[in-house]
Amino acid sequence: MNYPDGIKKRENNIIFYQNRGMNLEKELNESNEYYREEKKAYIYKKPTPIKLVKVDYHKNLITEGYFEKPSTTDYNGIYKGKYIDFEAKETKSKTSFPLSNIHPHQIEHIRNIIHEGGISFLIVRFTTLGQTYLLRGEDFISFIDQNTRKSIPYRYFEQKGFILKDTYRPRIDYLKIIDQIMEGIK
Amino acid sequence: MNYPDGIKKRENNIIFYQNRGMNLEKELNESNEYYREEKKAYIYKKPTPIKLVKVDYHKNLITEGYFEKPSTTDYNGIYKGKYIDFEAKETKSKTSFPLSNIHPHQIEHIRNIIHEGGISFLIVRFTTLGQTYLLRGEDFISFIDQNTRKSIPYRYFEQKGFILKDTYRPRIDYLKIIDQIMEGIK
Numbered sequence: 001m002n003y004p005d006g007i008k009k010r011e012n013n014i015i016f017y018q019n020r021g022m023n024l025e026k027e028l029n030e031s032n033e034y035y036r037e038e039k040k041a042y043i044y045k046k047p048t049p050i051k052l053v054k055v056d057y058h059k060n061l062i063t064e065g066y067f068e069k070p071s072t073t074d075y076n077g078i079y080k081g082k083y084i085d086f087e088a089k090e091t092k093s094k095t096s097f098p099l100s101n102i103h104p105h106q107i108e109h110i111r112n113i114i115h116e117g118g119i120s121f122l123i124v125r126f127t128t129l130g131q132t133y134l135l136r137g138e139d140f141i142s143f144i145d146q147n148t149r150k151s152i153p154y155r156y157f158e159q160k161g162f163i164l165k166d167t168y169r170p171r172i173d174y175l176k177i178i179d180q181i182m183e184g185i186k
Numbered sequence: 187m188n189y190p191d192g193i194k195k196r197e198n199n200i201i202f203y204q205n206r207g208m209n210l211e212k213e214l215n216e217s218n219e220y221y222r223e224e225k226k227a228y229i230y231k232k233p234t235p236i237k238l239v240k241v242d243y244h245k246n247l248i249t250e251g252y253f254e255k256p257s258t259t260d261y262n263g264i265y266k267g268k269y270i271d272f273e274a275k276e277t278k279s280k281t282s283f284p285l286s287n288i289h290p291h292q293i294e295h296i297r298n299i300i301h302e303g304g305i306s307f308l309i310v311r312f313t314t315l316g317q318t319y320l321l322r323g324e325d326f327i328s329f330i331d332q333n334t335r336k337s338i339p340y341r342y343f344e345q346k347g348f349i350l351k352d353t354y355r356p357r358i359d360y361l362k363i364i365d366q367i368m369e370g371i372k
Contacts, residue, residue, distance in 0.1 A: 062251035081303030083264040117267030
């Protein structure tokens with residue numbers, strides 16, 4: 001298939017450029033591919049927005065373009081009829097997740113999705129600690145609204161987050177956690 | 187805001203390259219912006235996937251990239267808690283909508299979204315006739331499954347589709363039609 005190759009190629013580039021997140025994003029893309037193959041969920045990583053400056057339309061060739069900051073989250077789609085929307089980040093920090101990883105537009109987007117009744121969350125991997133957590137958008141927003149600090153302590157993920165273990169297929173079975181959360185919503 | 191400018195710039199380029207769809211896509215982006223401002227729905231056009239070949243990461247500059255065919259639809263998001271997913275196309279034809287406008291991957295995607303319980307549709311503008319229709323994904327798929335022809339006759343849009351009139355704000359109030367469709371689902 002043309003598209004996934006394109007995606008992986010692009011992502012590797014962008015992640016190298018961002019110099020973080022490669023493993024987590026690759027694992028999530030593989031997991032989403034698995035979910036699609038199983039007809040369980042249709043969740044995709046959005047292409048990174050690129051501002052085109054010079055394009056040769058006859059050759060379908062871009063000769064000057066720049067990466068743009070996304071104003072929404074990286075992943076969205078549908079699972080069990082519900083709108084799913086999340087952002088995935090890695091941090092080397094052992095003690096906290098720096099909020100500089102999430103742009104203000106993205107925080108606003110997460111608020112909007114929750115308000116509209118969607119299922120919104122973060123997946124954060126603490127690479128040095130080798131731990132990956134799913135944090136519900138509601139818990140992320142309430143931390144931001146109740147704190148002035150520039151980072152979310154690791155403790156907060158231990159208290160409020162859900163641990164995501166690496167498995168074989170899917171690599172990260174985050175929908176198992178979403179099932180629990182959806183149960184809680186009912 | 188940085189992002190919408192970026193989007194418009196990119197879209198204008200891509201649409202010029204595709205040589206169709208500019209007006210409809212601009213009107214839909216304006217409508218989605220209006221819906222967001224009104225906190226009514228959060229629906230975005232996905233960035234067009236671009237395969238990166240040469241990137242100067244220090245300058246954040248792409249010097250060689252190619253447009254890729256999307257394997258999903260152009261627009262998705264959330265409205266009244268429901269997952270919304272659609273594709274928008276323009277055709278100059280007066281008699282039919284050529285199916286060559288929709289890639290096989292996209293048809294498969296539309297099937298998947300319907301199966302998963304999402305709200306999927308096409309917005310097709312017949313530019314010469316000055317008519318824009320919303321066609322439910324279910325009606326699009328059933329035509330494809332029951333016909334071998336390479337295009338959907340205009341008559342089918344008259345019979346099964348919903349006319350979208352241009353208004354001031356939003357430019358195209360397609361969510362009014364979605365309300366009717368959601369009523370029908372209940």
